[in-house]
Amino acid sequence: MCSIEKINDKATKLAFDKRVVSATQQIHPYVKHRLYIAESTGIIPKKMYTSNGIIDDSIAEFYENGFDVDSDIHTIKIKLFKIANSNLETLFKKEAFHKDTISTNSILEEELDDLEEHYTMNADWDFVMNEELNDISYKQDHKHKHLFLYDDNNSSVLSEFDAEDIEPNRSKQILGSLYSWMPLHVSSVIDLLVFGKLSFEDIAKVKSIEVSRVEFIYEEVKKQFKDHLD
Template sequence: MSTLQELSSKSAKITFDKKVLSAVSYLHPYVKHRIYIAETSGILPKNMYSSNGIIDECIIQLYNNGFNIDAERHAVKLELFKLVDDYMNELFKKEVFHKNTISTSEMRKREIAKLGEDYTIDADMDLILNTELNDISYQREKDNELYLYEDKETSILRAFDVSNLPIKRSPEVFGRFYNWLPINISNIVDLYIFGNLNFEDIAKIKNISNHRVKLIFDRVKNSFRTHIE
């Protein structure tokens, strides 16, 4: 039976709707940021997707999936984040061919690989976070510059304990950061920074251990700080 069918009484429906609506304000900053990152890197075509559309689709899924209507407000919020996270991951896989559309098929395979097993959080941790995060040089081919609103820049820098990044370097640094970081790893970083979720919440959404989430974040943080010094 779907959640919608279970909401037989008006009071139950109102109560559950309030839990859902309370989560939406947390979802929008995260979804908007992920869309912008994907558009800037060329994974998504510009102006085709909106946070409202993606969140609405996931709310419909929540109501149709038979979620426990008596769940606590925080549990509803985490379930919506999980639905959004899964939805966007599948969307990125579907739309990744838009990136480097004039590239060879081999280059496209490499882009798809970034979304596949080699770069998922289930892959070997040393391979992802030591080789990819520590050894990839910022001296590589110039990436897209990324222009973030000041509050978003501040949020990232505060999370990484960075206070001395010159303003004129910001677009270059953030552009390279998001182009260099595998999608599934930047996803964890953005859940923490823009989703305002703690490591325990992210672990539940990604179905991994709390320790592993913290390890990923700490290594990304250390690598980011190393590359801008």
């Protein structure tokens, strides 16, 4: 390779690396919020994992999997979101089995007991939706009381649900209840929309589901949220 080709090759790789860094900017809020929810609901121990760590691992995996140096930022972003989302799901499943942390097994078993009419669990110990997502239960009077007071300062979720005018303390309680009882697969769809700033089409690619399914989940969660306010 001649000197000019080497310079051009390095410039191309540098430009690609810059696009990768740029693509991660939207992933940070999403990963940070997923970890916050997992900590608050007892899925993972507090302060054991960081968004930087999850994203760094995802970037490393992205490069290891091979890449097209000519990929645009959007293509890179969707691939990184998909990897980060998969890594988070793996982490949550692993911690659900962890015997030496807080008793997440009993919490998950109790939640499944309360929600068995609406949700089921797959072989990997994770909540999955039944054929019809006809009820998302996040009532505040469940017998096990595994709820938390949502204290994230970001009002993006309320904005998405057109509920910014709710009294602050009540909104925190409702959001805490919402995230306590939504199955992880459902809440990740909402977070990809709210914190990841992804379109329904992009979320479908990240989650490997149909766009119509993403739209249905969003509309059903929004409906149940509003019904809970009445």
